Amino acid sequence: MTIPPAPARGHRLRQRLTAAVASVLLAAPALAATTTPPAHAAAVAAAAPTAYVANVTSGTVSVIDTATGDSIATIPVPQASGVAVTPDLARAYVTSQGGSAGLSVIDTATNTVTGTVEVGTSPSGVAVSPVGTRAYVTNQGSGTVSVINTATNTVTATAEVGGSPVGVAVSPDGTRVYVTKSAQGAQSTVSVIDTSTNTVTATVGVGVDPYRVAVSPDGARAYVACSGSNNVSVIDTATNTVSATVGVGNGPVDVAVTPDGTRAYVTNQFSNNVSVIDTAGSTVTATVGVGSIPIGVAVTPDGTQVYVTNLNSGNLSVISTATNTVTGTVTAGSGPADVAFGPPVTVPEADVAVGLTATAGALLPGYIQYRMTAANNGPADATATTVTATLPAGTTATSLSPGCTQTGTTLACAYGTLANGARADKSFRLPLAPLGTGQVTVTATRTASTPTDPNPANDTATKTCTVLSVLLARC
Structure with missing residues:
Protein backbone atom coordinates (compact mmCIF):
# COMPACT_ATOMS: atom_id res chain seq x y z
CA MET A 1 0.00 0.00 0.00
CA THR A 2 1.30 3.45 -0.89
CA ILE A 3 1.63 6.04 1.84
CA PRO A 4 -0.70 8.77 0.57
CA PRO A 5 0.62 12.35 0.44
CA ALA A 6 -1.41 15.49 0.95
CA PRO A 7 -3.92 15.94 -1.87
CA ALA A 8 -2.11 18.97 -3.33
CA ARG A 9 0.99 16.93 -3.99
CA GLY A 10 -0.74 13.62 -4.72
CA HIS A 11 0.17 12.80 -8.30
CA ARG A 12 3.81 13.83 -8.11
CA LEU A 13 4.62 12.06 -4.88
CA ARG A 14 2.48 8.99 -5.35
CA GLN A 15 5.23 7.68 -7.62
CA ARG A 16 7.86 8.24 -4.95
CA LEU A 17 7.17 6.44 -1.70
CA THR A 18 10.30 7.59 0.10
CA ALA A 19 9.43 11.24 -0.40
CA ALA A 20 5.85 10.58 0.62
CA VAL A 21 6.92 8.93 3.84
CA ALA A 22 9.28 11.76 4.63
CA SER A 23 6.60 14.39 4.13
CA VAL A 24 4.17 12.50 6.36
CA LEU A 25 6.70 11.93 9.11
CA LEU A 26 7.55 15.60 9.21
CA ALA A 27 3.91 16.58 9.37
CA ALA A 28 3.61 15.79 13.08
CA PRO A 29 5.96 15.22 16.01
CA ALA A 30 6.84 11.62 16.72
CA LEU A 31 4.86 10.01 19.51
CA ALA A 32 6.16 7.49 22.01
CA ALA A 33 5.38 3.94 20.90
CA THR A 34 3.96 2.04 23.84
CA THR A 35 2.48 -1.40 24.14
CA THR A 36 -0.80 -1.91 25.95
CA PRO A 37 -2.23 -5.42 25.44
CA PRO A 38 -5.79 -5.41 24.06
CA ALA A 39 -8.46 -5.63 26.73
CA HIS A 40 -9.71 -8.97 25.42
CA ALA A 41 -6.28 -10.61 25.56
CA ALA A 42 -6.78 -13.08 28.41
CA ALA A 43 -10.11 -14.34 27.15
CA VAL A 44 -9.01 -15.20 23.62
CA ALA A 45 -5.38 -16.19 24.10
CA ALA A 46 -5.81 -19.62 22.56
CA ALA A 47 -7.53 -18.44 19.36
CA ALA A 48 -6.24 -14.90 18.79
CA PRO A 49 -4.70 -14.41 15.34
CA THR A 50 -1.31 -13.00 14.55
CA ALA A 51 -1.09 -9.59 12.90
CA TYR A 52 1.33 -9.05 10.03
CA VAL A 53 2.31 -5.37 9.91
CA ALA A 54 4.17 -3.86 6.95
CA ASN A 55 6.61 -1.19 8.22
CA VAL A 56 7.63 0.97 5.30
CA THR A 57 10.27 3.11 7.01
CA SER A 58 12.14 0.34 8.84
CA GLY A 59 11.73 -2.06 5.91
CA THR A 60 10.32 -4.88 8.02
CA VAL A 61 7.21 -6.91 8.71
CA SER A 62 6.29 -7.19 12.38
CA VAL A 63 4.47 -10.35 13.44
CA ILE A 64 2.37 -9.60 16.52
CA ASP A 65 0.58 -11.98 18.86
CA THR A 66 -2.74 -10.15 19.21
CA ALA A 67 -3.52 -12.01 22.45
CA THR A 68 -0.59 -10.38 24.25
CA GLY A 69 0.43 -7.47 22.02
CA ASP A 70 3.96 -8.88 21.85
CA SER A 71 6.04 -8.93 18.69
CA ILE A 72 7.05 -12.54 18.03
CA ALA A 73 9.06 -11.98 14.85
CA THR A 74 10.55 -9.22 12.70
CA ILE A 75 11.03 -10.08 9.04
CA PRO A 76 13.22 -7.90 6.77
CA VAL A 77 11.31 -6.73 3.67
CA PRO A 78 12.59 -3.55 1.94
CA GLN A 79 10.05 -0.69 2.03
CA ALA A 80 7.23 -3.04 3.03
CA SER A 81 4.01 -1.21 2.22
CA GLY A 82 1.16 -3.63 1.52
CA VAL A 83 0.36 -7.04 3.01
CA ALA A 84 -2.20 -9.79 2.43
CA VAL A 85 -2.49 -13.29 3.92
CA THR A 86 -3.79 -16.34 2.06
CA PRO A 87 -7.12 -17.84 3.20
CA ASP A 88 -5.35 -20.95 4.51
CA LEU A 89 -3.12 -18.62 6.58
CA ALA A 90 0.00 -20.35 5.23
CA ARG A 91 1.59 -17.40 3.46
CA ALA A 92 1.74 -13.63 3.59
CA TYR A 93 2.41 -11.55 0.47
CA VAL A 94 4.16 -8.20 0.99
CA THR A 95 4.76 -5.47 -1.59
CA SER A 96 7.94 -3.37 -1.58
CA GLN A 97 6.98 0.06 -2.86
CA GLY A 98 10.09 1.45 -4.51
CA GLY A 99 12.22 -1.39 -3.09
CA SER A 100 14.14 -4.08 -4.94
CA ALA A 101 12.16 -7.01 -3.55
CA GLY A 102 9.01 -6.64 -5.67
CA LEU A 103 6.61 -9.01 -3.91
CA SER A 104 7.95 -11.02 -0.97
CA VAL A 105 6.43 -14.38 0.01
CA ILE A 106 6.49 -15.15 3.75
CA ASP A 107 5.96 -18.63 5.19
CA THR A 108 3.79 -17.96 8.24
CA ALA A 109 4.89 -21.21 9.90
CA THR A 110 8.52 -20.08 10.05
CA ASN A 111 8.07 -16.32 9.55
CA THR A 112 10.77 -16.23 6.92
CA VAL A 113 10.81 -14.95 3.35
CA THR A 114 10.78 -18.03 1.13
CA GLY A 115 10.68 -16.29 -2.24
CA THR A 116 10.15 -13.11 -4.24
CA VAL A 117 8.07 -12.43 -7.33
CA GLU A 118 9.06 -9.92 -10.00
CA VAL A 119 6.03 -7.74 -10.69
CA GLY A 120 5.59 -4.28 -12.21
CA THR A 121 7.10 -0.94 -11.23
CA SER A 122 6.35 0.43 -7.74
CA PRO A 123 4.07 -2.37 -6.48
CA SER A 124 1.60 -1.02 -3.97
CA GLY A 125 -1.52 -2.96 -3.00
CA VAL A 126 -1.95 -6.73 -2.81
CA ALA A 127 -5.02 -8.95 -2.42
CA VAL A 128 -5.54 -12.71 -2.52
CA SER A 129 -8.49 -14.51 -4.09
CA PRO A 130 -11.00 -16.17 -1.72
CA VAL A 131 -9.75 -19.66 -2.63
CA GLY A 132 -6.12 -18.58 -2.36
CA THR A 133 -5.02 -19.55 -5.87
CA ARG A 134 -4.29 -16.04 -7.15
CA ALA A 135 -2.71 -12.88 -5.79
CA TYR A 136 -3.28 -9.49 -7.39
CA VAL A 137 -0.70 -6.69 -7.14
CA THR A 138 -1.20 -3.08 -8.26
CA ASN A 139 1.85 -1.53 -9.93
CA GLN A 140 1.70 2.24 -9.63
CA GLY A 141 4.59 2.96 -11.94
CA SER A 142 3.38 0.57 -14.66
CA GLY A 143 -0.34 1.24 -14.63
CA THR A 144 -0.90 -2.50 -14.38
CA VAL A 145 -2.08 -5.31 -12.11
CA SER A 146 0.08 -8.43 -11.87
CA VAL A 147 -1.80 -11.72 -11.54
CA ILE A 148 0.19 -14.32 -9.60
CA ASN A 149 -0.32 -18.07 -9.41
CA THR A 150 0.20 -18.73 -5.69
CA ALA A 151 1.07 -22.39 -6.27
CA THR A 152 4.14 -21.45 -8.31
CA ASN A 153 4.56 -17.80 -7.25
CA THR A 154 4.88 -16.71 -10.84
CA VAL A 155 3.11 -13.95 -12.80
CA THR A 156 0.62 -15.59 -15.16
CA ALA A 157 -1.08 -12.45 -16.51
CA THR A 158 -0.81 -8.67 -16.48
CA ALA A 159 -3.95 -6.56 -16.59
CA GLU A 160 -3.64 -3.09 -18.10
CA VAL A 161 -5.59 -0.53 -16.06
CA GLY A 162 -3.71 2.69 -16.77
CA GLY A 163 -3.25 5.63 -14.46
CA SER A 164 -1.70 5.06 -11.07
CA PRO A 165 -3.32 1.96 -9.50
CA VAL A 166 -3.09 1.75 -5.72
CA GLY A 167 -5.75 -0.24 -3.87
CA VAL A 168 -7.04 -3.68 -4.83
CA ALA A 169 -9.76 -6.00 -3.52
CA VAL A 170 -11.29 -9.25 -4.77
CA SER A 171 -15.01 -9.99 -4.69
CA PRO A 172 -16.11 -12.81 -2.33
CA ASP A 173 -16.93 -15.09 -5.26
CA GLY A 174 -13.54 -14.42 -6.85
CA THR A 175 -14.97 -13.29 -10.19
CA ARG A 176 -14.02 -9.60 -10.01
CA VAL A 177 -11.12 -7.48 -8.87
CA TYR A 178 -11.59 -3.82 -7.95
CA VAL A 179 -8.63 -1.48 -8.49
CA THR A 180 -8.47 2.16 -7.43
CA LYS A 181 -6.53 4.54 -9.69
CA SER A 182 -6.11 8.19 -10.42
CA ALA A 183 -4.23 9.95 -13.18
CA GLN A 184 -3.13 13.57 -13.35
CA GLY A 185 -5.63 15.57 -15.33
CA ALA A 186 -8.07 12.66 -15.49
CA GLN A 187 -11.01 11.53 -13.39
CA SER A 188 -10.33 9.26 -10.45
CA THR A 189 -11.80 5.85 -11.11
CA VAL A 190 -12.11 2.23 -10.03
CA SER A 191 -11.38 -0.42 -12.65
CA VAL A 192 -13.34 -3.67 -12.50
CA ILE A 193 -11.38 -6.68 -13.75
CA ASP A 194 -13.00 -9.92 -14.86
CA THR A 195 -10.80 -12.63 -13.31
CA SER A 196 -11.66 -15.17 -16.03
CA THR A 197 -10.07 -12.99 -18.71
CA ASN A 198 -7.96 -10.60 -16.59
CA THR A 199 -9.33 -7.66 -18.55
CA VAL A 200 -11.10 -4.48 -17.45
CA THR A 201 -14.84 -4.82 -18.03
CA ALA A 202 -16.05 -1.64 -16.32
CA THR A 203 -14.75 1.70 -15.06
CA VAL A 204 -16.51 3.55 -12.25
CA GLY A 205 -15.96 7.24 -11.51
CA VAL A 206 -15.47 7.90 -7.81
CA GLY A 207 -14.22 10.67 -5.50
CA VAL A 208 -10.85 12.42 -5.75
CA ASP A 209 -7.62 10.46 -5.17
CA PRO A 210 -9.03 7.01 -4.32
CA TYR A 211 -6.69 4.81 -2.31
CA ARG A 212 -7.83 1.59 -0.68
CA VAL A 213 -10.99 -0.36 -1.50
CA ALA A 214 -12.91 -3.08 0.34
CA VAL A 215 -15.79 -5.28 -0.80
CA SER A 216 -18.67 -6.20 1.50
CA PRO A 217 -18.93 -9.88 2.56
CA ASP A 218 -22.01 -10.37 0.36
CA GLY A 219 -20.24 -8.81 -2.61
CA ALA A 220 -23.01 -6.26 -3.15
CA ARG A 221 -20.97 -3.12 -2.45
CA ALA A 222 -17.41 -1.86 -2.79
CA TYR A 223 -16.23 0.91 -0.47
CA VAL A 224 -13.57 3.30 -1.78
CA ALA A 225 -11.63 5.70 0.46
CA CYS A 226 -11.14 8.93 -1.50
CA SER A 227 -8.40 10.97 0.14
CA GLY A 228 -8.72 14.10 -1.98
CA SER A 229 -12.46 14.58 -1.49
CA ASN A 230 -12.71 13.43 2.15
CA ASN A 231 -15.36 10.85 1.47
CA VAL A 232 -16.09 7.21 0.72
CA SER A 233 -17.66 6.24 -2.57
CA VAL A 234 -20.04 3.27 -2.25
CA ILE A 235 -20.23 1.25 -5.46
CA ASP A 236 -23.22 -0.93 -6.29
CA THR A 237 -21.39 -3.92 -7.76
CA ALA A 238 -24.48 -5.12 -9.68
CA THR A 239 -24.62 -1.93 -11.74
CA ASN A 240 -21.04 -0.64 -11.28
CA THR A 241 -22.33 2.78 -10.28
CA VAL A 242 -21.83 4.88 -7.15
CA SER A 243 -24.94 4.43 -5.05
CA ALA A 244 -23.87 6.63 -2.10
CA THR A 245 -21.17 9.05 -1.03
CA VAL A 246 -20.32 9.21 2.68
CA GLY A 247 -18.43 12.19 4.11
CA VAL A 248 -15.75 11.13 6.57
CA GLY A 249 -12.64 12.70 8.14
CA ASN A 250 -9.71 14.49 6.57
CA GLY A 251 -7.71 12.40 4.10
CA PRO A 252 -9.37 8.96 4.18
CA VAL A 253 -6.92 6.28 3.11
CA ASP A 254 -8.09 2.76 3.93
CA VAL A 255 -11.35 0.98 4.61
CA ALA A 256 -12.28 -2.39 6.12
CA VAL A 257 -15.70 -4.01 6.45
CA THR A 258 -16.74 -6.17 9.42
CA PRO A 259 -17.40 -9.88 8.72
CA ASP A 260 -21.14 -9.37 9.21
CA GLY A 261 -21.11 -6.45 6.75
CA THR A 262 -22.84 -4.01 9.09
CA ARG A 263 -20.01 -1.52 9.52
CA ALA A 264 -17.08 -0.10 7.58
CA TYR A 265 -14.06 1.42 9.34
CA VAL A 266 -12.19 4.19 7.53
CA THR A 267 -8.78 5.63 8.48
CA ASN A 268 -8.43 9.42 8.13
CA GLN A 269 -4.74 10.25 7.94
CA PHE A 270 -4.90 14.01 8.48
CA SER A 271 -7.55 14.13 11.21
CA ASN A 272 -5.95 11.22 13.12
CA ASN A 273 -9.17 9.31 13.54
CA VAL A 274 -11.31 6.47 12.22
CA SER A 275 -14.82 6.96 10.87
CA VAL A 276 -17.33 4.18 11.56
CA ILE A 277 -19.93 3.82 8.81
CA ASP A 278 -23.28 2.11 9.29
CA THR A 279 -23.49 0.28 5.97
CA ALA A 280 -27.28 -0.02 6.06
CA GLY A 281 -27.76 3.74 6.05
CA SER A 282 -24.40 4.81 4.61
CA THR A 283 -23.92 7.21 7.52
CA VAL A 284 -21.10 7.81 9.99
CA THR A 285 -22.22 6.70 13.44
CA ALA A 286 -18.97 7.15 15.38
CA THR A 287 -15.54 8.73 15.12
CA VAL A 288 -12.65 7.16 17.04
CA GLY A 289 -9.45 9.07 17.78
CA VAL A 290 -6.31 7.02 17.16
CA GLY A 291 -2.57 7.67 16.72
CA SER A 292 -0.69 10.00 14.40
CA ILE A 293 -1.25 9.49 10.66
CA PRO A 294 -3.48 6.38 10.65
CA ILE A 295 -3.08 4.45 7.40
CA GLY A 296 -3.93 0.73 7.30
CA VAL A 297 -6.98 -0.88 8.87
CA ALA A 298 -8.17 -4.48 9.27
CA VAL A 299 -10.94 -6.20 11.25
CA THR A 300 -10.11 -9.38 13.17
CA PRO A 301 -11.72 -12.54 11.76
CA ASP A 302 -14.17 -12.73 14.67
CA GLY A 303 -15.24 -9.12 14.09
CA THR A 304 -14.56 -7.97 17.66
CA GLN A 305 -11.48 -5.81 17.08
CA VAL A 306 -10.16 -3.35 14.54
CA TYR A 307 -6.40 -2.80 14.13
CA VAL A 308 -5.20 0.55 12.80
CA THR A 309 -1.59 1.26 11.77
CA ASN A 310 -0.38 4.70 12.91
CA LEU A 311 2.44 5.67 10.54
CA ASN A 312 3.92 8.49 12.61
CA SER A 313 3.38 6.86 16.02
CA GLY A 314 5.08 3.57 15.18
CA ASN A 315 2.20 1.59 16.66
CA LEU A 316 -1.27 0.20 16.11
CA SER A 317 -4.48 1.28 17.81
CA VAL A 318 -6.85 -1.55 18.79
CA ILE A 319 -10.53 -0.61 18.61
CA SER A 320 -13.35 -2.60 20.18
CA THR A 321 -16.21 -2.93 17.69
CA ALA A 322 -18.62 -3.32 20.62
CA THR A 323 -17.89 0.15 22.03
CA ASN A 324 -15.95 1.86 19.20
CA THR A 325 -13.26 2.87 21.66
CA VAL A 326 -9.52 2.26 21.66
CA THR A 327 -8.78 -0.56 24.10
CA GLY A 328 -5.02 -0.81 23.59
CA THR A 329 -1.99 0.11 21.52
CA VAL A 330 0.59 -2.28 20.09
CA THR A 331 4.14 -1.37 19.13
CA ALA A 332 5.27 -2.10 15.58
CA GLY A 333 8.27 -1.09 13.47
CA SER A 334 8.95 2.35 12.06
CA GLY A 335 6.26 3.62 9.71
CA PRO A 336 3.59 0.89 9.95
CA ALA A 337 1.52 1.19 6.78
CA ASP A 338 -0.67 -1.90 6.45
CA VAL A 339 -1.91 -4.87 8.47
CA ALA A 340 -3.41 -8.30 7.79
CA PHE A 341 -4.21 -11.24 10.02
CA GLY A 342 -2.43 -14.59 10.03
CA PRO A 343 -2.68 -17.88 11.94
CA PRO A 344 -3.08 -17.96 15.72
CA VAL A 345 0.02 -18.35 17.82
CA THR A 346 0.45 -22.00 18.72
CA VAL A 347 0.51 -22.20 22.51
CA PRO A 348 2.28 -25.40 23.65
CA GLU A 349 0.28 -27.47 26.11
Missing part, protein backbone atom coordinates in the same frame (compact mmCIF):
# COMPACT_ATOMS: atom_id res chain seq x y z
CA ALA A 350 0.98 -30.59 28.15
CA ASP A 351 -1.88 -32.40 29.90
CA VAL A 352 -0.43 -34.03 33.01
CA ALA A 353 -2.85 -36.52 34.57
CA VAL A 354 -2.45 -37.49 38.22
CA GLY A 355 -3.14 -40.98 39.57
CA LEU A 356 -3.01 -42.34 43.14
CA THR A 357 -3.18 -45.92 44.41
CA ALA A 358 -3.10 -47.22 47.99
CA THR A 359 -2.37 -50.73 49.21
CA ALA A 360 -2.37 -52.08 52.77
CA GLY A 361 1.10 -53.34 53.62
CA ALA A 362 1.55 -57.09 54.17
CA LEU A 363 4.47 -56.71 56.56
CA LEU A 364 4.68 -55.65 60.17
CA PRO A 365 4.55 -53.06 61.53
CA GLY A 366 1.44 -52.09 59.60
CA TYR A 367 1.51 -49.38 56.91
CA ILE A 368 -0.28 -48.12 53.79
CA GLN A 369 1.75 -48.05 50.56
CA TYR A 370 0.91 -45.12 48.23
CA ARG A 371 1.93 -44.67 44.59
CA MET A 372 1.48 -41.31 42.88
CA THR A 373 1.55 -41.32 39.08
CA ALA A 374 2.12 -38.39 36.71
CA ALA A 375 1.23 -39.25 33.09
CA ASN A 376 1.83 -36.74 30.30
CA ASN A 377 -0.96 -36.89 27.72
CA GLY A 378 0.80 -34.21 25.64
CA PRO A 379 0.91 -32.91 23.09
CA ALA A 380 4.09 -31.14 24.30
CA ASP A 381 6.74 -32.46 26.66
CA ALA A 382 6.19 -31.46 30.29
CA THR A 383 8.96 -30.02 32.43
CA ALA A 384 9.26 -29.02 36.09
CA THR A 385 6.40 -31.36 36.97
CA THR A 386 5.51 -31.53 40.65
CA VAL A 387 2.74 -33.55 42.33
CA THR A 388 1.89 -32.87 45.98
CA ALA A 389 0.14 -35.20 48.43
CA THR A 390 -1.85 -33.86 51.35
CA LEU A 391 -1.31 -36.16 54.36
CA PRO A 392 -3.28 -36.61 57.58
CA ALA A 393 -2.19 -34.39 60.45
CA GLY A 394 0.50 -35.78 62.71
CA THR A 395 1.85 -38.31 60.21
CA THR A 396 5.34 -38.70 58.76
CA ALA A 397 5.78 -40.49 55.46
CA THR A 398 8.53 -43.09 55.12
CA SER A 399 10.28 -44.90 52.26
CA LEU A 400 10.09 -41.83 50.07
CA SER A 401 11.05 -42.07 46.39
CA PRO A 402 13.96 -39.84 45.28
CA GLY A 403 12.72 -36.31 44.65
CA CYS A 404 10.07 -36.38 47.38
CA THR A 405 10.20 -34.22 50.52
CA GLN A 406 7.72 -33.64 53.32
CA THR A 407 6.96 -30.30 54.93
CA GLY A 408 4.23 -30.43 57.56
CA THR A 409 1.29 -32.31 56.05
CA THR A 410 2.48 -31.74 52.50
CA LEU A 411 4.57 -34.25 50.58
CA ALA A 412 5.95 -32.77 47.33
CA CYS A 413 7.44 -35.01 44.63
CA ALA A 414 9.40 -33.63 41.68
CA TYR A 415 9.02 -35.61 38.45
CA GLY A 416 11.25 -33.44 36.29
CA THR A 417 10.71 -33.80 32.54
CA LEU A 418 8.01 -36.08 31.14
CA ALA A 419 8.03 -36.63 27.38
CA ASN A 420 4.74 -36.71 25.52
CA GLY A 421 3.18 -40.09 26.35
CA ALA A 422 5.52 -40.80 29.26
CA ARG A 423 4.57 -41.53 32.88
CA ALA A 424 6.44 -41.80 36.15
CA ASP A 425 5.65 -43.08 39.64
CA LYS A 426 6.65 -41.87 43.09
CA SER A 427 5.88 -43.87 46.25
CA PHE A 428 5.78 -43.45 50.01
CA ARG A 429 4.37 -45.18 53.09
CA LEU A 430 2.25 -44.04 56.00
CA PRO A 431 2.71 -46.14 59.21
CA LEU A 432 -0.61 -47.18 60.75
CA ALA A 433 0.29 -46.50 64.39
CA PRO A 434 -0.02 -42.69 64.27
CA LEU A 435 -3.22 -42.82 62.21
CA GLY A 436 -5.60 -44.28 64.76
CA THR A 437 -8.64 -46.21 63.59
CA GLY A 438 -11.12 -44.97 61.00
CA GLN A 439 -10.88 -43.53 57.52
CA VAL A 440 -7.65 -42.05 56.17
CA THR A 441 -7.82 -39.86 53.06
CA VAL A 442 -4.85 -38.71 50.96
CA THR A 443 -5.19 -36.38 47.97
CA ALA A 444 -2.55 -35.98 45.24
CA THR A 445 -2.54 -32.78 43.15
CA ARG A 446 -0.48 -31.52 40.23
CA THR A 447 0.90 -28.29 41.62
CA ALA A 448 3.37 -27.34 38.88
CA SER A 449 4.28 -28.18 35.28
CA THR A 450 5.36 -26.38 32.13
CA PRO A 451 3.91 -25.60 29.60
CA THR A 452 0.27 -24.87 30.41
CA ASP A 453 -1.89 -27.81 31.43
CA PRO A 454 -5.19 -27.48 29.49
CA ASN A 455 -7.16 -30.04 31.51
CA PRO A 456 -7.52 -29.33 35.24
CA ALA A 457 -10.12 -32.09 35.56
CA ASN A 458 -7.44 -34.77 35.87
CA ASP A 459 -5.05 -32.79 38.07
CA THR A 460 -6.09 -34.49 41.31
CA ALA A 461 -6.67 -37.98 42.63
CA THR A 462 -7.93 -39.09 46.04
CA LYS A 463 -7.71 -42.41 47.86
CA THR A 464 -9.47 -43.35 51.12
CA CYS A 465 -8.47 -46.32 53.28
CA THR A 466 -9.91 -47.63 56.56
CA VAL A 467 -7.57 -48.35 59.45
CA LEU A 468 -8.90 -51.20 61.54
CA SER A 469 -6.02 -51.43 64.00
CA VAL A 470 -2.32 -50.58 64.28
CA LEU A 471 -1.66 -53.78 62.35
CA LEU A 472 -4.46 -53.85 59.78
CA ALA A 473 -5.90 -51.52 57.14
CA ARG A 474 -8.29 -52.01 54.25
CA CYS A 475 -7.94 -49.95 50.98
